Amino acid sequence: VEASIPEPQREAWTKHQVSGFKDKDGFEEEVVRHVETTLARSMFNCDESAAYSACSLAFRDRLILEWNRTQQRQTFADSKRVYYLSLEFLMGRALDNAMLNIGQKDVAKSGLADLGFRIEDIIEQEHDAALGNGGLGRLAACFLDSLASLNYPAWGYGLRYRYGIFKQEIIDGYQVEVPDYWLDFNPWEFPRHDVNVDVQFYGTVHKSTDENGKTHAHWEGGETVKAVAYDVPIPGYATPSTNNLRLWSSKAASGEFDFQKFNSGDYESSVADQQRAETISAVLYPNDNLERGKELRIKQQYFWVAASLYDIVRRFKKTKRAWKEFPEQVAIQLNDTHPTLAIVELQRILIDLEGLEWDEAWNIVVNTFGYTNHTVLPEALEKWSVGLFQHLLPRHLQIIYDINLFFLQQVERAFPNDRDLLSRVSIIEESQTKMVRMAYLAIVGSHKVNGVAELHSDLIRTTIFKDFVLIFGPDKFTNVTNGVTPRRWLHQANPRLSELIASKADGHGFLKDLTLLNKIELFVDDKEFRKEWAEIKYANKVRLAKHIKESAGVTVNPSALFDVQVKRIHEYKRQQMNIFGVIHRYLTLKALSPEERKKYLPRVSIFGGKAAPGYWMAKQIIHLINSVGTVVNNDEDIGDLLKVVFLEDYNVSKAEIIIPASDISEHISTAGTEASGTSNMKFVLNGGLIIGTCDGANIEITREIGENNIFLFGNLAEDVEDLRHNHTYGAHTVDPDLAKVFEAIEKGTFGEPQDFAGMITAVRDHGDFYLVSDDFHSYVETHALVDEAYRNQEEWITKCITSVARMGFFSSDRCINEYAEGIWNIEPLRTEEA
Numbered sequence: 001v002e003a004s005i006p007e008p009q010r011e012a013w014t015k016h017q018v019s020g021f022k023d024k025d026g027f028e029e030e031v032v033r034h035v036e037t038t039l040a041r042s043m044f045n046c047d048e049s050a051a052y053s054a055c056s057l058a059f060r061d062r063l064i065l066e067w068n069r070t071q072q073r074q075t076f077a078d079s080k081r082v083y084y085l086s087l088e089f090l091m092g093r094a095l096d097n098a099m100l101n102i103g104q105k106d107v108a109k110s111g112l113a114d115l116g117f118r119i120e121d122i123i124e125q126e127h128d129a130a131l132g133n134g135g136l137g138r139l140a141a142c143f144l145d146s147l148a149s150l151n152y153p154a155w156g157y158g159l160r161y162r163y164g165i166f167k168q169e170i171i172d173g174y175q176v177e178v179p180d181y182w183l184d185f186n187p188w189e190f191p192r193h194d195v196n197v198d199v200q201f202y203g204t205v206h207k208s209t210d211e212n213g214k215t216h217a218h219w220e221g222g223e224t225v226k227a228v229a230y231d232v233p234i235p236g237y238a239t240p241s242t243n244n245l246r247l248w249s250s251k252a253a254s255g256e257f258d259f260q261k262f263n264s265g266d267y268e269s270s271v272a273d274q275q276r277a278e279t280i281s282a283v284l285y286p287n288d289n290l291e292r293g294k295e296l297r298i299k300q301q302y303f304w305v306a307a308s309l310y311d312i313v314r315r316f317k318k319t320k321r322a323w324k325e326f327p328e329q330v331a332i333q334l335n336d337t338h339p340t341l342a343i344v345e346l347q348r349i350l351i352d353l354e355g356l357e358w359d360e361a362w363n364i365v366v367n368t369f370g371y372t373n374h375t376v377l378p379e380a381l382e383k384w385s386v387g388l389f390q391h392l393l394p395r396h397l398q399i400i401y402d403i404n405l406f407f408l409q410q411v412e413r414a415f416p417n418d419r420d421l422l423s424r425v426s427i428i429e430e431s432q433t434k435m436v437r438m439a440y441l442a443i444v445g446s447h448k449v450n451g452v453a454e455l456h457s458d459l460i461r462t463t464i465f466k467d468f469v470l471i472f473g474p475d476k477f478t479n480v481t482n483g484v485t486p487r488r489w490l491h492q493a494n495p496r497l498s499e500l501i502a503s504k505a506d507g508h509g510f511l512k513d514l515t516l517l518n519k520i521e522l523f524v525d526d527k528e529f530r531k532e533w534a535e536i537k538y539a540n541k542v543r544l545a546k547h548i549k550e551s552a553g554v555t556v557n558p559s560a561l562f563d564v565q566v567k568r569i570h571e572y573k574r575q576q577m578n579i580f581g582v583i584h585r586y587l588t589l590k591a592l593s594p595e596e597r598k599k600y601l602p603r604v605s606i607f608g609g610k611a612a613p614g615y616w617m618a619k620q621i622i623h624l625i626n627s628v629g630t631v632v633n634n635d636e637d638i639g640d641l642l643k644v645v646f647l648e649d650y651n652v653s654k655a656e657i658i659i660p661a662s663d664i665s666e667h668i669s670t671a672g673t674e675a676s677g678t679s680n681m682k683f684v685l686n687g688g689l690i691i692g693t694c695d696g697a698n699i700e701i702t703r704e705i706g707e708n709n710i711f712l713f714g715n716l717a718e719d720v721e722d723l724r725h726n727h728t729y730g731a732h733t734v735d736p737d738l739a740k741v742f743e744a745i746e747k748g749t750f751g752e753p754q755d756f757a758g759m760i761t762a763v764r765d766h767g768d769f770y771l772v773s774d775d776f777h778s779y780v781e782t783h784a785l786v787d788e789a790y791r792n793q794e795e796w797i798t799k800c801i802t803s804v805a806r807m808g809f810f811s812s813d814r815c816i817n818e819y820a821e822g823i824w825n826i827e828p829l830r831t832e833e834a
């Protein structure tokens with residue numbers, strides 16, 4: 001790295017290398033300095049929030065030094081880089097993660113204690129960075145952690161939303177959305193005002209023919225918006241590698257506002273221009289697994305994609321290589337179809353701006369991109385109307401038409417006279433309003449397409465993308481089962497368990513190679529180990545019980561079985577089935593004599609998750625859960641036997657408290673609908689068992705940990721279609737136990753029946769699309785098996801330990817290595833020379 005510093009200054013640079021704090025004293029000195037100078041406060045009135053800020057700044061300084069060195073090392077090594085394009089990065093808090101990854105949490109802990117603070121309180125000052133909806137956004141965050149920890153030269157590219165996912169408040173049992181303005185003080189970002197890109201929208205395309213008869217397209221945009229880079233350092237665990245996440249923020253291209261307009265007296269419209277520009281990166285769309293085709297959304301997509309590609313291409317051009325080497329230097333992964341326009345944008349840059357021939361350019365494009373599909377739900381597959389494209393991105397529409405033309409010609413040659421096939425695979429859907437099918441564009445423009453769990457990857461190959469498998473051959477379609485980072489989801493969220501495992505697995509090596517967890521299986525019968533294991537779970541439950549008391553006002557018994565379902569509220573995830581099951585349990589308990597009741601195992605049903613603001617049914621589900629809680633929690637016949645809690649504002653930092661405290665968690669989607677799920681992995685990794693359907697990654701979890709250690713129930717994906725077909729509209733008989741639940745709701749047991757009518761009608765009268773009734777019996781029976789198993793604590797703990805020991809496969813490190821080898825063709829960078 002040193003050698004990359006120009007000669008005359010090298011000596012001075014080397015002499016003044018800053019190294020960051022070395023020990024507790026150094027840390028304290030930095031904190032005090034930041035309080036007094038950066039924050040301009042005196043230590044004498046330093047509160048927890050100031051201490052958080054100063055502590056973060058001290059760690060940020062260290063990160064940025066490593067970041068600088070990493071970037072220098074990467075540039076010097078001149079090797080291939082991967083760019084992960086994601087519209088969502090659900091990062092959560094950064095301070096704890098930074099301390100752990102740098103390996104100096106102990107130093108900070110005692111340093112803060114000297115200054116009069118408890119480290120836990122300081123960590124809790126931080127606002128979550130919540131730039132994502134759910135699993136897809138959190139997966140991107142886990143991937144960044146793994147990419148850095150494994151020393152891959154990698155960048156993330158996203159949008160710097162001013163408002164992340166809304167904060168959820170529960171008022172009178174209803175969800176209320178409150179804006180999440182999180183940027184008041186964010187020490188984890190570096191504005192790079194010098195790194196900015198002008199992005200065009202609208203306008204017209206002119207074509208001209210040169211003397212050789214070649215036509216050239218020239219797009220003149222009608223609106224220009226400036227993208228400004230904000231860089232977020234991403235530290236790897238136990239490595240000096242610190243990668244970069246670059247988030248773009250939108251600004252009016254002319255600066256504050258248009259002075260020309262201002263001077264000519266048109267003040268209002270100059271302010272309006274500025275506001276329109278800033279609106280682009282203002283807010284994250286709060287839908288999970290749903291696309292609504294709003295113009296602002298596609299503006300966000302193009303804005304982000306255009307700025308990112310400009311940056312990537314600029315970096316490549318500095319190497320002075322020939323264009324054909326682009327795919328040897330650059331891999332771009334599309335996280336879902338949101339960044340699909342990058343395919344079109346790169347083709348545009350190559351043919352319109354760089355003067356390459358179409359075929360040569362297209363070859364480069366296809367070899368550069370990989371596309372990850374995260375859902376088979378039709379309502380989540382992006383389509384944009386041709387009319388909107390024509391207006392917003394006229395040149396891109398022309399290129400899409402050409403991509404489609406050449407693709408369909410290729411299909412026609414391979415499958416002559418199959419008109420049906422042509423219209424099925426066409427990137428343009430010839431419907432009433434013509435639409436661009438983004439997933440098809442992503443497939444045609446990428447060299448690899450992957451699903452996120454085995455069942456999901458099989459389903460995309462055999463259903464939604466089956467024609468493309470026929471056309472491109474099976475090798476283009478692959479699977480990379482999701483994973484999670486054990487740094488955040490074990491070491492950070494469950495420090496005591498991490499220590500206990502380390503004591504039996506020869507240290508913390510498992511945090512870098514999760515398969516080493518298997519070493520603890522040898523201790524499954526070790527009395528001391530088991531005892532401590534149980535104590536840790538109990539302590540985690542006490543911590544959650546305290547949180548439940550503070551946030552929901554409900555007192556729960558930490559010895560009860562904690563049954564948790566936390567994730568976005570969605571009909572396909574079937575929280576409605578869970579709450580119907582809870583009602584069934586309540587009715588059963590009520591029907592028993594006090595004596596018989598005592599034989600029941602006490603249970604706490606814990607729910608959490610946000611509903612998209614426009615998702616009426618999901619909001620109804622939240623309301624029913626809260627209404628059931630009000631009745632059950634205040635019923636003296638029931639006492640501790642059943643409590644029902646809805647935890648407000650589920651997010652990453654709440655997940656870190658909830659997941660380690662779970663005994664059993666629910667992953668009960670209708671088979672074939674949940675692409676993978678990732679919280680299922682986190683729960684098992686933290687010594688909780690799961691009840692679930694044969695869906696997504698549940699299947700592979702079962703394969704790894706063994707059928708005896710998981711509670712599976714319900715119909716299989718292969719039977720879903722037939723079952724739906726058999727639900728003749730209106731004449732579908734409801735499971736008798738479920739019918740009793742409906743009866744209780746309709747009698748007004750949980751408040752105004754009208755409030756919950758939609759949930760009942762969906763099952764009884766509207767074809768029960770999610771098979772709640774079909775699966776209800778086996779769901780309830782399986783919960784009885786859970787009770788029975790939990791009574792035998794010795795066996796339960798054996799199941800938990802065995803499961804954790806066998807979870808090595810589900811690290812996002814494994815996942816990233818699979819992408820690197822099978823899709824990106826990149827290698828980690830050696831860090832010795834650092």
Ligand code: CR6
Nearest residue numbers: 135136374375452674675676677678
């Ligand atoms: N909603 C899937 O539904 C998967 C994640 C990450 C999802 C979920 O099963 O684990 O992606 N899909 O692969 C989409 O967001 C489209 C999700 O989080």
